[in-house]
Amino acid sequence: MKLDIILCGVGGQGILSIATIIGDAAMAQGLYIKQAEVHGMSQRGGDVHSDLRISSQPIASDLIAKGQADVIISLEPMEALRYLPMLSLDGWIITAAAPFVNIPDYPDMKEIDSQLAQLSQVIRIDVTAIAKEHQIPRCTNIILLGAAQEALGMDYTQLEMSIRTIFARKGESVVAMNLRALALGREYAKHHQTRK
Amino acid sequence: MSQNQTKKILVLGNEAAALGAIHAGISGVYAYPGTPSTEVTEYIQGHPLAARRQIKSTWCTNEKTAMETALGLSYTGKRALVVMKHVGLNVAADAFVNSAMTGANGGLVVMVCDDPSMHSSQNEQDSRFYSKFAMVPTVEPSSQQEAYDIIKHAFDLSERVGLPVLLRMTTRLAHSRAAITTSDVRDENDFHFPENPQQWILLPAISRKRYKKLVDLQFELGIESRKSLFNQYINGSDKHMGVIACGIAYNYLMESYPDGCPYPVYKISQYPLDRTVLATMTSEVDKVLVLEDGQPFVEEQLVGIMDTPITVLGRLTGTLPRTGELTPDNVLAAFGLETAPHLDEASHIANRPPALCTGCGHFDMYSDLNEVLTQYPSAKVFSDIGCYTLGALPPLRAIDSCVDMGASITMARGAADGGLHPSVAVIGDSTFTHSGMTGLLDAINVNANMTVIISDNLTTAMTGGQPSAGTNKFEAICQGLGLDAAHLHVVVPLPKNREEIKRIMKQEIDYHGLSVIIPRRECIQQLVRNKKQQPTTKNQ
CATH class of the missing domain: 3.40.50.970 (Thiamin diphosphate (ThDP)-binding fold, Pyr/PP domains)
Incomplete structure (x- = not known):
């Protein structure tokens, strides 16, 4: 198997913690992984992405080639579209619905929404609203991960185990909140995916 | 006494090199922070074995003070690591170039992270020009595992030839994670003075002798490159073309040919360039494609300024872009291979440059x-x-x-x-x-x-x-x-x-x-x- 994932968003949104959990889950299953990250200047509110590659065979390139990404997971809708040429023709986009506007020329949201709507396999999820409703405001990225679980084809129990491992040092209540977030994301995705 | 501990861990390229340096028995790391090199020193600062061994790791004021401090540590026979970003080497250049003149006593590795595509830098200078200029060996890992292994090798090499060794890494490897397997943990060196104390006093009369020795050493460095396990000549059946792949470029080559490259390939992870292997390749093939991240360092050496009997393709011929980092896509294109079918760029995408934080x-x-x-x-x-x-x-x-x-x-x-x-x-x-x-x-x-x-x-x-x-x-x-x-x-x-x-x-x-x-x-x-x-x- 091979699974090429582009994680993207705005510097500071926390895409790397999603990557850490997926990476841990893949490692636990004895798979190969390579994960290229962005450090430095862009982390100051610029666009950031991470190429996460998982395979049952050794992986050569640290970067994903055009048209090869199986899933784009984005914490921001315009950022999801930025990497469109990377997506495989039967790939999935899982994106947070709410825009992060920190630039003066952010495009009209109608444009962004309509472009996303034209794609065949998209899940748009308002992670901020869900997090707020369930009083887990700091777990938006894990809600997004939950929504991506099926598209990723990753074992749900394994993701839960990785969440336990990674958040363990932050205490049981943080672990519980993130497990809840994962479940909420998955539940949403079951009922709201577009597949043409 | 060395201890065996083998386990798989997920680390950045920078962290792999850092761990390799700890396991190679360094007694100090000296650095000024700079993207994409910062994580090397931070990893050592946070590592329990480094703490137990009291490896010196306080940040330095700049790259020059770092380089000189490492040289001083090497003088006492201990192993020293210096880390910086590519433009930091400009600051440390006086000390770096002259450290080739004094030579190293304890193993001295100068790790420099280049930033092709200028993700976080003001230029994309290629540090391999510096090591050639200073006439010291260079190693350039292609993967996280190799980063761990090659830095250990670099310390041994430094002590064997009595010179500092430059370890060159580029952003993509520095900031990409993969699992590595660790190997033997070596002890630190004992305190011992250089064999020839005079060599460290660069007065003209001494320098002239020493410079001659450095020039003479170049032949031996070529042999070291030929023998290096990190350089590999892999024969191929299609002799239309030979491929030279330096450092991380080797990965993009392998990505382009998942079932194996049909052309003969020379994977280079150690310099100076070994003429013998290059001559073997050029005698067998019609043309050579050079894949290297950064500037056309190998390509220029192959081409020279006169006509060469063999066609050399690379960044100078436009086969690869003249500027910017290598990617799986531009390497595919260099071979005339097609990228996978994909969608066009979305419209209405605004640039999102970094900005000062709210409240700064x-x-x-x-x-x-x-x-x-x-x-x-x-x-x-x-x-x-x-x-x-x-x-x-x-x-x-x-x-x-x-x-x-x-x-x-x-x-x-x-x-x-x-x-x-x-x-x-x-x-x-x-x-x-x-x-x-x-x-x-x-x-x-x-x-x-x-x-x-x-x-x-x-x-x-x-x-x-x-x-x-x-x-x-x-x-x-x-x-x-x-x-x-x-x-x-x-x-x-x-x-x-x-x-x-x-x-x-x-x-x-x-x-x-x-x-x-x-x-x-x-x-x-x-x-x-x-x-x-x-x-x-x-x-x-």
């Missing part, structure tokens, strides 16, 4: 300065390297230059000499101690008509909040350099102090001579990090 003290400082300077249409602001370089972007558009570490003060002084007024320098606290102090001394000595703003956020912010060497010392440093205390001001850049700050800025710009204003307020990011750390400290 630099922002207040620039806002105040901008307002004051509206009264002086000829004003120019010479800025420097750090978060505050982002003051160039809208809405601030507050600066007119950013060149290299420290250039704000010296350029402002040169411009003041040329008659510019107001000539303003804006420099951060860490950059000031890195390379601004000497320039300030020059300016003070001639009482240059300029205003220096040391925007002090109490940390090295851009690289993630490392301690800043001059914290709590800036007033003393400026006065110690001879600044008139009447023209030294410390302010707190907050909106509520705006009128006071503007008044001081105007007053000092109008003063005919040198003034220093220090707006001081802790970095917002650092404030958050400190808050996060506090409960953890309590728990321990």
Whole structure:
């Protein structure tokens, strides 16, 4: 198997913690992984992405080639579209619905929404609203991960185990909140995916 | 006594090299933070074995002090690692080039992270030119595992040939994670003096002898490259073309040919270039494609300036882009292979450049300065390297230059000499101690008509909040350099102090001579990090 994932968003949104959990889950299953990250200047509110590659065979390139990404997971809708040429023709986009506007020329949201709507396999999820409703405001990225679980084809129990491992040092209540977030994301995705 | 511990861990390329260095028995790492190199030192600082062994790892003031300190450690027979970003090597160049003249006693590895595509840098210079210039060996890993293995090899090589070894890494490997398997952990070296103490005194008479020896050593270094397990000649059935793949380029080659490359391949991870293997390849094939991240270093050496009997393809021929990093896509294209079918770029995608954080003290400082300077249409602001370089972007558009570490003060002084007024320098606290102090001394000595703003956020912010060497010392440093205390001001850049700050800025710009204003307020990011750390400290 091979699974090429582009994680993207705005510097500071926390895409790397999603990557850490997926990476841990893949490692636990004895798979190969390579994960290229962005450090430095862009982390100051610029666009950031991470190429996460998982395979049952050794992986050569640290970067994903055009048209090869199986899933784009984005914490921001315009950022999801930025990497469109990377997506495989039967790939999935899982994106947070709410825009992060920190630039003066952010495009009209109608444009962004309509472009996303034209794609065949998209899940748009308002992670901020869900997090707020369930009083887990700091777990938006894990809600997004939950929504991506099926598209990723990753074992749900394994993701839960990785969440336990990674958040363990932050205490049981943080672990519980993130497990809840994962479940909420998955539940949403079951009922709201577009597949043409 | 060495201990065996083999396990698989997921690490960045930088961390793999850092761990390799610890396991190679280093006694110290010396560095100034700079993307993409920072994680090497941070990893060593946080590693339990490094703590147990009391490996020296405090950040240095700049790359030159780091390089020289490492050379001193090597003098005592201990193994030393120096780490920097590519442009840092310009700062350390005097020490680096001359360390090839003194040679190394304990293994000395100079790890330099290049940044092709300039993700976080002002140029994309290729450090391999420096090691060729200094005539020392270079190693260039292609993967995280190789980064771990090759740095251990580099320390052994350094001791075997008695020279520093440059380890070159590029951004993509530095900042990409993969699992590695660790191997033997070596002890630190015992204290021992160099065999030939004279060699370390670079007086002309000694230097001339030593230089001859260094030149003679080059033959041996070529043999080392030929024997190196990190260089590999892999024969291929299709002799139309041979491929030379340096460092991480090898991965993109393998990505292009998942079932194996049909052409003969020379994978290079150690330099100087071994002529013998290159000659074998060129005698067998019609043309050679050179894949290398950064500048056309190998390609230029193969081509020379005269016609060559063999066609060499690469960045100079446009087969690969002349600038920017290698990607799986541009390597595929170099082979004439098709990329997978994909969608076009989306429309309506706006650029999202990095920006100063909300609540950043630099922002207040620039806002105040901008307002004051509206009264002086000829004003120019010479800025420097750090978060505050982002003051160039809208809405601030507050600066007119950013060149290299420290250039704000010296350029402002040169411009003041040329008659510019107001000539303003804006420099951060860490950059000031890195390379601004000497320039300030020059300016003070001639009482240059300029205003220096040391925007002090109490940390090295851009690289993630490392301690800043001059914290709590800036007033003393400026006065110690001879600044008139009447023209030294410390302010707190907050909106509520705006009128006071503007008044001081105007007053000092109008003063005919040198003034220093220090707006001081802790970095917002650092404030958050400190808050996060506090409960953890309590728990321990």
